[in-house]
Amino acid sequence: MTRFLICFSIIATLYPASLPADGGGIDLSYRMRIVTEADFREHVVDRRAVGRNGDWNLSRSNGRLQGIYGGRQFKGMWRWSNVNWCRKGTLGGAMVDDCWRLEIDGGKLRVAPAKGGNTYTYRLN
Structure with missing residues (x-):
């Protein structure tokens, strides 16, 4: 690939x-598409991804995931599937298991649903 x-x-x-x-x-326009778990761990894991509206998430090295979306707390797990980052957790209730394509450019992370849809950009701290 x-x-x-x-x-x-x-x-x-x-x-x-x-x-x-x-x-x-x-x-x-983005420098690198993240397509392996090793690249994800190297560039994103244990770094807080912060959106413009204050939303954020943090993928930890132990597979746990936490964050704030729309002012509500998210807790769950992440996993790697083929070339996508996937998450499953709770946000006020059960949340479906969904997967995302990731691109990185220095301190920016762009995420897009693997099945298509809106793209979101986060700053990596």
Whole structure:
């Protein structure tokens, strides 16, 4: 997968007009798509991800997850599945198990639902 991303990035740089308008599902403005648990642990685990509205989450190295979303406390567990970060926990009640694509650029983390939807950007502390 890493070789594909490197080749794709080189092609995108040399031939930008040949790419789909959406970049083929990859945001080329972000430096690195996190596709392995090892990369996730290296770049994100045990760092607080803080959103513009004060929401935050913290994925701990032991698999626990905590945060604040919409002013409500979230507690749960995270796991790695294929190339996605997945979470399951409670936020006022049972929360479904959902998975997210992750991209990182220095101190910023961008997350998007693996099944598609709105993208969110967090600052990593």
